[in-house]
Amino acid sequence: xxxxxxxxPDTPLIRLALARADDALVLGHRLSEWTGHxxxxxxDLALANIALDLIGQARSLYALAGEDCGLDEDALAYxxxxxxxxxxxxxxxxxGDFARTIVRQxxxxxxxxxxxxxxxxxxxxxxxxxAGKAEKxxxxxxxxxxxxxxxxxxxxxxxxRRAQAALDALFPFAAEMFExxxxxxxxxxPASLREGWDRQVDAVLATAGLTRPAAPWSHSGGRAGRxxxxxxxxxxxxxxxxxxxxxxxx
Amino acid sequence: MSDLRTRAWxxxxxxxxxxxxxxxxxxxxxxxxxxxxxxxxxVVITPTxxxxxxxxMIALEIxxxxxxxGIEGRVTTTLAPPWTxxxxxxxGRAKLLDYGIAPxxxxxxxRALFGETHVACPRCASADTELIAEFGSTSxxxxxxxxxxxxxxxxxxCH
Numbered sequence: 010x011x012x013x014x015x016x017x018p019d020t021p022l023i024r025l026a027l028a029r030a031d032d033a034l035v036l037g038h039r040l041s042e043w044t045g046h047x048x049x050x051x052x053d054l055a056l057a058n059i060a061l062d063l064i065g066q067a068r069s070l071y072a073l074a075g076e077d078c079g080l081d082e083d084a085l086a087y088x089x090x091x092x093x094x095x096x097x098x099x100x101x102x103x104x105g106d107f108a109r110t111i112v113r114q115x116x117x118x119x120x121x122x123x124x125x126x127x128x129x130x131x132x133x134x135x136x137x138x139x140a141g142k143a144e145k146x147x148x149x150x151x152x153x154x155x156x157x158x159x160x161x162x163x164x165x166x167x168x169x170r171r172a173q174a175a176l177d178a179l180f181p182f183a184a185e186m187f188e189x190x191x192x193x194x195x196x197x198x199p200a201s202l203r204e205g206w207d208r209q210v211d212a213v214l215a216t217a218g219l220t221r222p223a224a225p226w227s228h229s230g231g232r233a234g235r236x237x238x239x240x241x242x243x244x245x246x247x248x249x250x251x252x253x254x255x256x257x258x259x
Numbered sequence: 260m261s262d263l264r265t266r267a268w269x270x271x272x273x274x275x276x277x278x279x280x281x282x283x284x285x286x287x288x289x290x291x292x293x294x295x296x297x298x299x300x301x302v303v304i305t306p307t308x309x310x311x312x313x314x315x316m317i318a319l320e321i322x323x324x325x326x327x328x329g330i331e332g333r334v335t336t337t338l339a340p341p342w343t344x345x346x347x348x349x350x351g352r353a354k355l356l357d358y359g360i361a362p363x364x365x366x367x368x369x370r371a372l373f374g375e376t377h378v379a380c381p382r383c384a385s386a387d388t389e390l391i392a393e394f395g396s397t398s399x400x401x402x403x404x405x406x407x408x409x410x411x412x413x414x415x416x417c418h
Contacts, residue, residue: 051391051392051394051402052392054392054394054395054396054402055392055393055394057394058394058395058398059394061308061310061311061312061398062308062309062310062398063310064310065306065308065309065310065311066309066310068309068310069309069338134339137339138337138338138339138341139309139338141338141339141340141341142306142308142309142338142341142342143309145341145343145418146308146309149393149394149416152373152393153393153394155373156373156393
């Protein structure tokens with residue numbers, strides 16, 4: 010079967026922009042699935058707002074990658090197959106219950122907020138400009154998810170049980186965040202943020218009364234396009250319109 | 260400032276935020292620059308948030324305002340330096356308060372993970388207020404409640 014994926018050249022800048030754009034878009038799409046289903050109206054608005062920030066960040070990053078390869082942001086988002094997506098496995102995991110959504114968000118936000126902060130000093134000015142916007146937004150995402158995690162962990166026996174179960178299920182996806190994406194001078198090595206992430210996560214988990222899972226092994230493969238079974242389903246929904254009516258606009 | 264540039268700025272500055280119609284793009288600090296080079300005129304705007312859905316509409320309305328003023332020009336978007344609520348004009352803050360939205364607190368203590376924010380109620384000015392939700396009806400607002408007059412209100416988030 011012929012592929013319908015657009016061909017994207019592989020340069021360090023494109024690789025980095027696509028990996029981060031895919032992370033943001035896939036997580037943004039996941040959060041948008043809560044719209045109309047969140048536990049409270051305020052939370053419905055919060056998750057939709059965070060989704061909007063993430064999709065906005067993805068757009069800026071796709072536009073940047075597109076400048077360097079002549080493709081527009083829609084082509085990059087809607088016309089790459091599952092194996093061409095470079096996102097972390099963590100962000101494609103299904104929403105599950107509210108605790109699982111919050112744990113996924115917290116693990117990611119605690120990393121990406123620090124990464125964007127560091128990227129504001131990147132020697133690639135277009136990335137630094139995106140970082141300057143994104144780091145202000147992710148600071149809110151981190152606070153929102155940390156507050157919820159504390160409320161769930163330190164809440165009822167049921168909310169505690171669910172938060173701990175979510176943590177146990179998702180922690181093996183966390184290590185992938187610290188794998189290098191590029192070795193370029195304009196990139197911030199994720200491994201350099203590991204210590205700060207550990208400290209932040211441990212502090213919030215301690216306040217929440219949750220136990221950090223041992224996680225002796227971890228999932229990996231997203232950056233190479235080897236995804237869990239969930240991404241294909243997500244993309245088939247997200248890309249449906251552009252696949253059926255290529256180039257459709259309104 | 261050239262006469263053309265002044266007229267273009269004035270025309271663009273009449274455009275209001277579609278979500279907060281009491282504020283102009285100038286009050287918000289979204290209108291950044293008007294550049295004239297040879298025969299081309301460019302109005303530069305910056306988004307409040309990466310995903311702000313009002314940007315397309317604002318760009319369209321500025322183009323319309325320019326056309327109405329008989330000026331030919333285009334609108335471009337820049338990300339750097341990143342927009343901050345500190346760019347909101349004093350007049351903008353006063354209009355916001357008048358409209359029932361608490362203006363943003365200064366951008367200093369943002370980095371504390373659980374920093375305390377003190378917000379006065381835009382209706383009764385009481386300081387006895389509490390946060391309901393970090394996110395509100397638009398990207399730029401949070402939802403608060405006044406314990407004195409019992410009214411909920413929006414806070415324009417510090418950014």
